Amino acid sequence: MKILIATEKPFAAVAVNGIKKEAKQAGHEVVLLEKYTDKQQLLDAVADADAMIVRSDKITPDVMDAAKKLKIVVRAGAGYDSIDTEYAKQKDIVVENTPGQNSNAVAELVFGLLVYTVRNFYNGKAGTELKSKKLGILAFGNVGRNVARIAKGFGMKVYAYDEYCPNEVIEDAGVHAVQCRNDLFKDCDIVSLHIPATAETKQSINYEVVNQMKKGGILINTARKEVIDEPQLLKLLAEREDLKFITDIKPDADEEFRKFEGRYFSTPKKMGAQTAEANINAGIAAIKQINAFFKDGDTRFQVNK
Numbered sequence: 001m002k003i004l005i006a007t008e009k010p011f012a013a014v015a016v017n018g019i020k021k022e023a024k025q026a027g028h029e030v031v032l033l034e035k036y037t038d039k040q041q042l043l044d045a046v047a048d049a050d051a052m053i054v055r056s057d058k059i060t061p062d063v064m065d066a067a068k069k070l071k072i073v074v075r076a077g078a079g080y081d082s083i084d085t086e087y088a089k090q091k092d093i094v095v096e097n098t099p100g101q102n103s104n105a106v107a108e109l110v111f112g113l114l115v116y117t118v119r120n121f122y123n124g125k126a127g128t129e130l131k132s133k134k135l136g137i138l139a140f141g142n143v144g145r146n147v148a149r150i151a152k153g154f155g156m157k158v159y160a161y162d163e164y165c166p167n168e169v170i171e172d173a174g175v176h177a178v179q180c181r182n183d184l185f186k187d188c189d190i191v192s193l194h195i196p197a198t199a200e201t202k203q204s205i206n207y208e209v210v211n212q213m214k215k216g217g218i219l220i221n222t223a224r225k226e227v228i229d230e231p232q233l234l235k236l237l238a239e240r241e242d243l244k245f246i247t248d249i250k251p252d253a254d255e256e257f258r259k260f261e262g263r264y265f266s267t268p269k270k271m272g273a274q275t276a277e278a279n280i281n282a283g284i285a286a287i288k289q290i291n292a293f294f295k296d297g298d299t300r301f302q303v304n305k
């Protein structure tokens with residue numbers, strides 16, 4: 001089988017070598033399309049591919065139409081909103097993600113950003129500590145669980161809300177399960193977003209929701225920029241000078257957010273999963289899933305069933 005690695009933002013070389021090794025052992029051929037600048041390059045490359053490994057690359061209907069032999073696309077990462085999963089389903093193309101492979105990387109960055117924020121972006125002035133502060137985790141998935149584990153090490157009081165995860169799972173992890181999303185915003189000093197971008201969650205973090213936060217509240221987003229209602233959050237930050245917003249996903253309105261100096265910070269590029277470990281883990285998981293799919297028809301990680 002021909003497996004295309006199509007990555008506008010390439011994997012680390014060590015991850016590519018690992019993918020090639022795993023593919024070769026299973027008798028597959030790997031073709032590499034990195035740093036492409038034109039969609040046509042992707043359309044050409046995918047023409048004879050049986051499988052595809054992508055990162056944040058957009059897999060739209062035209063890409064799938066150009067891929068006459070494509071049977072499976074694996075997104076090396078957690079979120080898969082960059083892939084038109086419904087269209088893939090219509091075309092009998094299996095879409096998978098590689099859950100959990102980058103969640104520790106994202107969770108560690110949450111704390112890098114938080115310490116930076118509570119210490120006033122290292123401006124030399126006395127800040128505050130995370131110990132004993134209430135942290136609210138919105139969505140107790142792979143990233144949320146890692147955030148909870150690390151937060152406990154900091155001595156924080158940890159709360160979580162997840163629409164689909166049973167309370168027992170949250171409580172078993174030593175985390176307080178709250179009954180509704182509003183309670184998380186009302187009661188916690190810091191709220192960390194780990195919801196996927198879905199029809200239900202897009203723009204769901206709006207003026208009304210965030211305005212419930214206590215004085216001095218910090219909102220941190222390492223999920224997706226689409227979950228934030230940016231105009232409404234800008235309005236709220238203008239009205240409430242006590243609130244802070246930090247993220248590793250530059251909002252569309254970054255310029256306007258920057259006006260809130262000392263209360264807003266965004267990494268220049270999406271950084272959550274940018275570690276050597278996450279790169280390698282996700283890339284190797286992707287090829288293993290493809291190998292299992294062709295060998296045994298394994299679709300355990302399919303997200304468009």
Ligand SMILES: NC(=O)c1ccc[n+]([C@@H]2O[C@H](COP(=O)([O-])OP(=O)(O)OC[C@H]3O[C@@H](n4cnc5c(N)ncnc54)[C@H](O)[C@@H]3O)[C@@H](O)[C@H]2O)c1
Nearest residue numbers: 078079139140141142143162163164194196222223272273
């Ligand atoms: N910043 C980055 O570089 C980076 C890296 C990895 C993942 N992410 C983002 O983080 C998100 C979470 O990643 P993950 O690995 O934890 O995913 P996951 O699939 O393991 O967990 C998502 C959780 O969200 C919950 N959920 C879904 N809809 C909800 C809703 N409306 N309200 C409350 N909870 C809801 C689900 O029940 C699940 O527990 C991803 O979807 C992705 O968008 C960002």
